[in-house]
Amino acid sequence: MNKKAIFIITMVIAVVVIGVGIFFAINNSSNNQNNNIDPNENINNDNNSNDEQNNNQNDTNDNIGNNNSVVLYFSATGNTKRIAEYIQDITNSDIIEILPQEEYTSEDLDYSNDNCRANIEQNDDNARPEIANRIDVSNYDIIYLGFPIWWGDVPKIILTLMDTYDFRGKTVILFCTSGGSGIEQSLNTLRDYEGINFVEGERFSSSTSKDEIEEWICSLN
Ligand SMILES: Cc1cc2nc3c(=O)[nH]c(=O)nc-3n(C[C@H](O)[C@H](O)[C@H](O)COP(=O)(O)O)c2cc1C
Numbered sequence: 001m002n003k004k005a006i007f008i009i010t011m012v013i014a015v016v017v018i019g020v021g022i023f024f025a026i027n028n029s030s031n032n033q034n035n036n037i038d039p040n041e042n043i044n045n046d047n048n049s050n051d052e053q054n055n056n057q058n059d060t061n062d063n064i065g066n067n068n069s070v071v072l073y074f075s076a077t078g079n080t081k082r083i084a085e086y087i088q089d090i091t092n093s094d095i096i097e098i099l100p101q102e103e104y105t106s107e108d109l110d111y112s113n114d115n116c117r118a119n120i121e122q123n124d125d126n127a128r129p130e131i132a133n134r135i136d137v138s139n140y141d142i143i144y145l146g147f148p149i150w151w152g153d154v155p156k157i158i159l160t161l162m163d164t165y166d167f168r169g170k171t172v173i174l175f176c177t178s179g180g181s182g183i184e185q186s187l188n189t190l191r192d193y194e195g196i197n198f199v200e201g202e203r204f205s206s207s208t209s210k211d212e213i214e215e216w217i218c219s220l221n
Pocket residue numbers: 074075076077078079080081109110111118119147148149150151152153177178179180181205206
């Protein structure tokens with residue numbers, strides 16, 4: 001092989017080596033660029049996941065209003081039921097009706113008759129009319145407890161409720177309906193049950209409007 005041939009071969013090898021070197025150099029730099037993009041993408045993803053977390057937190061906050069309060073009520077003729085449903089709607093609470101094992105007939109409720117069932121129960125300190133349904137309040141912190149006023153006080157079925165279930169540690173906001181009597185005596189009676197944060201609440205008439213109930217709910221804060 002003459003000198004010229006050796007020179008040409010050397011040059012070709014040199015060109016190939018330099019070419020391969022440049023190729024890898026360019027490739028590396030574009031990889032680095034991609035690597036620079038990825039972390040940014042991750043930052044964006046992190047932002048997204050922060051957004052999700054915030055959304056979840058908002059959901060949780062929303063749920064506080066919705067899921068940890070319940071409207072619990074007894075109603076013999078529908079007045080308290082109507083108010084209870086307004087409260088449920090306004091506060092987005094769950095609702096549970098306290099159902100008597102033996103429904104009250106109109107004769108049972110005829111308080112002009114000394115011997116009607118309701119009057120006999122109200123005159124008997126030990127009367128505890130049975131409740132038909134199981135009432136689970138364990139998941140709730142706030143309970144709106146509603147009832148009609150019977151002879152100035154809570155109907156005895158409310159005491160059955162208090163004797164049967166544990167309300168300690170909970171906030172119990174009272175509400176009632178009546179022909180005119182207030183809620184104060186009911187609060188006095190219920191205060192015998194210790195460890196419960198009772199809120200006196202309000203007495204309503206059979207014609208109280210939803211707007212009035214909303215005003216009352218707002219005033220509770
Ligand atoms: C046995 C009995 C006793 C009552 N005692 C009173 C009372 O002392 N004061 C009063 O203002 N209303 C009294 N009421 C009227 C009820 O409190 C009122 O009609 C109430 O809105 C009924 O609620 P409800 O429809 O949810 O059962 C009495 C009603 C009954 C049946």
